Amino acid sequence: MKSAAIVLLAAASSFGAGVPTFSGDVYPILKAKCQGCHQKGEVAPMAFTDYQSTRPWAKAIREAVLRGSMPPWHADPKASRAFHNDRSLSAAERQRIAAWAEGGAPEGPAADYAAPERRADGWKLGKPDLVMRIPGFKMPATGDVPYTFVAFPTGLTQDTWIHAAEWRIDKREVVHHVNAFVRPPGSSYVAGHEPLKFFVPTITERRVGRPGEGAFARRELLVGYEPGYAPIPWGPRQGKLIRAGSDIVVEAHYNTNGKELVDHSELGIYFAKQPPAERVVTISVQNMNFTIAPGDPAYRSDAVSGFDAPVKVVSVQPHMHLRGKAMRLTAILPDGRREPLIDVPKYDFLWQTTYFLKDPLALPAGSRIECAAWFDNSPNNKFNPDPKAAVGWGDQSRDEMHIGFTEIAFDAKLDAERVLAPEKKLAAR
Ligand code: HEC
Structure with a gap:
């Protein structure tokens, strides 16, 4: 009698209320965070738009979300501002997806999986x-x-x-x-x-x-x-x-x-x-003059842009090529205070995401933005096309770039040419 009750309890916890279901728990996450790419006609090779199409991928989905490779999102939330296009998963969402896959990936009550709006x-x-x-x-x-x-x-x-x-x-x-x-x-x-x-x-x-x-x-x-x-x-x-x-x-x-x-x-x-009221322009906080020595596992390059008028930072987009390893953009106020914009500790050339600040960051005249980039030209970088090459700026993916694309907004009545501080003045700061 007693042992039967225990068996029942065990069954309830692994297959019953304890296991998240597709329709109730997982589908809403996929809809919000994955379907932008995982639907017919979008970049991802498979659609996660209903139970039938998603079920065969349950194991791969579990691995990808636990590994952090999906959804692609490379900003470290602890050292970056909040972004309104953030598609990363919370720890709870990752656990829910993993528990669903581990529990046999049940559908739960069948639901009406409305086709994504197109x-x-x-x-x-x-x-x-x-x-x-x-x-x-x-x-x-x-x-x-x-x-x-x-x-x-x-x-x-x-x-x-x-x-x-x-x-x-x-x-x-x-x-x-x-x-x-x-x-x-x-x-x-x-x-x-x-x-x-x-x-x-x-x-x-x-x-x-x-x-x-x-x-x-x-x-x-x-x-x-x-x-x-x-x-x-x-x-x-x-x-x-x-x-x-x-x-x-x-x-x-x-x-x-x-x-x-x-x-x-x-x-x-x-x-x-x-x-x-505000004009937006895209600037490149970039350094074109660098040579990465063959085999160097952590070459650092620095770039800076400054402003002679008050601006707001709207978005940032780190850009490097195959040897890109990490990038950090930081705003420096005239009083020397440092405001982190974004920290991408593990850069991935395959994903060139633009990160839109939830609350654009207002910077007074005299502020600047620093962009630090790190490159891995060693054989340990699996994307490295040639660790024996000395690498500088160039167009092709085997060459390198160091750009922090930054969208700034300022008073629409201002002359854009007067907003950016001239390089000479910047060097003197
Ligand atoms: C910005 C587009 C984008 C978003 C958002 C996205 N994916 Fe992907 N995903 C892709 C592309 C493209 C591929 C195929 C290329 C690759 O494997 O990198 C892929 C591949 C995968 C794969 C198979 C390869 C692997 O890593 O195992 C899984 C599983 C996956 N995605 C799950 C997810 C899940 C789950 C989400 C949401 C939580 C998600 N993806 C969000 C674009 C996206």
Whole structure:
């Protein structure tokens, strides 16, 4: 009698109320934190949109969430600000998923797993006001493809504020990244190429401006796409500015994958309903002058940008290549106080996430942002394409980069050129 009761109790705790169910416990987590990628037509190879499609993956899901490889999110919460696009799991959520898988991955009461919401036209933010369509880039099956450019006249006859921009990628399997830049009229930036025709500019053309030309008068990063990308509008009172007569210049990096393909990715632009109070620009806190010695397991590079006007930090995006190991961005106030922005202790080149601050960080004039990057050029780095190479700045993934892309917002009436502190002044601080 007594032993039967014990058996019953044991059964109840392992298969009964104690085991989380798919419909009641796990599905809501997958919906909130995984389906953005794990659904048909998105980047992940399998969909976690109902019990049938998820059940075979239960064991792999358990391992991935316990290991921390899924969902991809690399900011250390203890040394970073809070981010509004945070998709990481809480310890309780991880445990619930693990307990479900360990308990036989039961469905529980069958539920109606509504298909994730998708717009028929494929634009996540709705129908854009302006669309730039890449005019069919023909990918070879093999080899390196140099960064390829194409310029689109916007046809805008007045200065135009926009509240969002979205990349709709066509051939995800070969698009490594695409960046859209605004090129105001009169800019020297890769100028003189016929619009709507692909071209490959020289490095000098890409880097060097006209003497005295303002950084934003030359070009401004509008929006980039890279693995981990999700289109997110700026805040309700914020926008980017496209001057009348500007072009959009697209810089595309394609990686061959053994097949010939034609890419028609599209950029959608959404006009602001009214002029915003704050202008957003993307700056690169970067260092282009470094050489990582062969085999160096922890090379450190430092970069800094400063501000001559009050700004707010809107988002940060660490960018390195295959030897990237860790990156940290820190704001330093004029009184010397240090405010951590983000700490990515284990950088993963496969995931180029933009981290949007939940509460944009206000910095007074005279503040600066430091960006420290660490690289692992040793054979212990499993992604290292060549530990025997000395490595410096370059486009291809076997070269390196050190950039902390940072979106800042400031009073829309200010001249953007006066917001960034000149390098000389910065060095004196
Ligand atoms: C930003 C996009 C993204 C999000 C969010 C995401 N995944 Fe993934 N996931 C991928 C991609 C892409 C792959 C395939 C490539 C790879 O394995 O890295 C993948 C692979 C996997 C795999 C198989 C490979 C492995 O690591 O075992 C599992 C399991 C997985 N994801 C589980 C999850 C779970 C569970 C969540 C949510 C808690 C999640 N993923 C959220 C993009 C995502």
